[in-house]
Amino acid sequence: MDKELDWSHLSFGYIPTDYNVRCYYRDGKWGDIEVSQSETIDLHIAATCLHYGQEIFEGLKAFRGKDGKVRVFRLEENARRIIESAKGIMMAPVPVELFTEMVKKVVKLNERFVPPYGSGASLYIRPLEIGISAQVGVKPAKEYLFLILVSPVGPYFKEGFKPTNICIMREFDRVAPKGTGRWKVGGNYAASLEAGEKAHSLGYSAVLYLDPKEKKYLDECGPANFFAIKGGKYITPASESILPSITNKSLMQLARDMGIEVEARHIPIEELAEIDEAAACGTAAVASPVAEIDDLDTGVKYVISKDGNPGPVTTALYNRLRAIQLGEEPDVHGWNTIID
Ligand code: PLP
Numbered sequence: 001m002d003k004e005l006d007w008s009h010l011s012f013g014y015i016p017t018d019y020n021v022r023c024y025y026r027d028g029k030w031g032d033i034e035v036s037q038s039e040t041i042d043l044h045i046a047a048t049c050l051h052y053g054q055e056i057f058e059g060l061k062a063f064r065g066k067d068g069k070v071r072v073f074r075l076e077e078n079a080r081r082i083i084e085s086a087k088g089i090m091m092a093p094v095p096v097e098l099f100t101e102m103v104k105k106v107v108k109l110n111e112r113f114v115p116p117y118g119s120g121a122s123l124y125i126r127p128l129e130i131g132i133s134a135q136v137g138v139k140p141a142k143e144y145l146f147l148i149l150v151s152p153v154g155p156y157f158k159e160g161f162k163p164t165n166i167c168i169m170r171e172f173d174r175v176a177p178k179g180t181g182r183w184k185v186g187g188n189y190a191a192s193l194e195a196g197e198k199a200h201s202l203g204y205s206a207v208l209y210l211d212p213k214e215k216k217y218l219d220e221c222g223p224a225n226f227f228a229i230k231g232g233k234y235i236t237p238a239s240e241s242i243l244p245s246i247t248n249k250s251l252m253q254l255a256r257d258m259g260i261e262v263e264a265r266h267i268p269i270e271e272l273a274e275i276d277e278a279a280a281c282g283t284a285a286v287a288s289p290v291a292e293i294d295d296l297d298t299g300v301k302y303v304i305s306k307d308g309n310p311g312p313v314t315t316a317l318y319n320r321l322r323a324i325q326l327g328e329e330p331d332v333h334g335w336n337t338i339i340d
């Protein structure tokens with residue numbers, strides 16, 4: 001780095017680092033791991049990723065712990081999920097071992113970009129896979145590139161752990177009922193851009209999507225899952241059109257550890273009138289508390305945080321998750337991979 005980064009004031013964005021790692025799938029097999037200092041890739045103009053959206057990705061984070069060690073959170077879960085995404089849009093799956101080795105390598109190579117303990121920032125790890133062989137017919141590629149880049153990041157929502165307002169709108173769907181929502185496919189995010197920009201222009205931090213079939217139930221919240229606390233229970237939508245969030249899964253486990261009952265089920269919109277706390281959860285969002293949910297079509301406003309502060313259960317879960325990621329509390333579930 002030419003000059004020291006201002007670790008405590010990073011936003012969620014791209015900052016160039018020293019290296020990325022790459023691996024090509026050709027002739028039916030994955031090749032050797034390549035280390036690159038280039039920020040660009042050379043692509044065939046007929047590559048399937050460019051024409052037919054054969055692109056999937058992941059997002060995970062590395063943290064500098066209290067003890068100075070670097071921990072990657074739930075690496076195997078991300079490795080498993082990208083395999084599901086690959087199968088979902090007929091790409092060559094990256095073996096768990098290769099994914100693991102490449103994540104460890106790219107973090108190690110860029111260790112000086114892992115933000116210091118106490119800064120609140122982390123190193124975001126972005127694996128992605130694209131179809132690269134030249135094809136004009138609509139069919140899966142024969143060759144793939146799997147690449148991992150990293151970037152030091154701060155909070156996804158600029159407010160950090162402060163409640164923000166989100167909105168419900170029925171004008172757009174991000175995914176189809178039996179579509180690609182359960183996988184981390186780039187096209188889902190393209191389909192969310194117009195709704196997201198509209199929400200931002202109206203002062204909302206994200207869109208709370210409804211199930212695309214009936215528009216009766218809650219689905220997920222922009223690039224994050226949604227959970228609420230209702231009468232002391234942790235409730236979160238069960239839906240086949242949402243991404244199975246690893247953060248949500250972790251928070252559900254932490255809730256159970258704290259003696260909180262967990263329900264993953266359909267949540268009708270009207271139930272928002274009965275909840276005590278709500279948050280968007282994900283690797284980037286961590287657990288971002290929700291102040292108010294406005295239904296733009298009906299005009300109903302669900303005020304969740306009456307005093308503008310995060311609720312006690314959301315706060316406790318957030319602190320617990322953070323403490324594990326930062327090595328402040330024992331990693332009883334074996335979620336961290338230490339990079340040495
Ligand atoms: N839902 C969507 C659409 C996402 O993009 C993400 C981010 O990865 C999540 C949920 C949260 O998933 P995770 O907690 O595994 O990061």
Ligand code: COI
Nearest residue numbers: 059060223282283284285
């Ligand atoms: C993540 O939380 O890792 C995400 O992928 C969200 C994002 C699309 C910025």
